[in-house]
Amino acid sequence: MVAAVASILLTSCYSYTSVVGEGAQGNQEKTEWNHYVVYGLAPVGVSDSKEMAEGAENYNVHTRQTFVNGLVSALTFGLYSPTTTTVTK
Template identity: 60%
Template sequence: MTYKKMLRQLAVLICTIALMSSCYPYKVISGNGPQGKGEVTQWNHYVIYGLLPVGVSDPKVLAGDSNDYSVYTRHSFWNGLVSAVTFGIYTPTTTTVKR
């Protein structure tokens, strides 16, 4: 197998993996939803491609005494950059709670 052919196959494999990944954002609304009282954002900490949680935020704590709020969890650009730099060993996500 030639070097060019191996390099081409590696490029196809990397592109395939990149296209198969997703950022899997999700949003949950509690009560009547946010009432415009502010928002709190916090990172969640995972290791080994997100398989093992190390420190995960609690939306009820972030919402404080409010019963009406929304929770939005996602991979931000910065989360993805940190994950890429650490080769997936550390994979954070971001949680935003709007009250």
């Protein structure tokens, strides 16, 4: 029982970063939410990082589950599981 509670309470938000070209050359950021259902298994609306970069050839893409995303997912019991993508160029 303790292990089950600990595994739920000690989970962390995931995060990954992709570098396109030589990476971000400035600090302009654009952030959008990605929408998934059923514990993230089925995408409903996912942001397009290339479109978010608005033609830039060098940029960073950071996708993560923020605290707010995790809270929304917990409140909906995982039926709706959003993530956040930020493009820095």
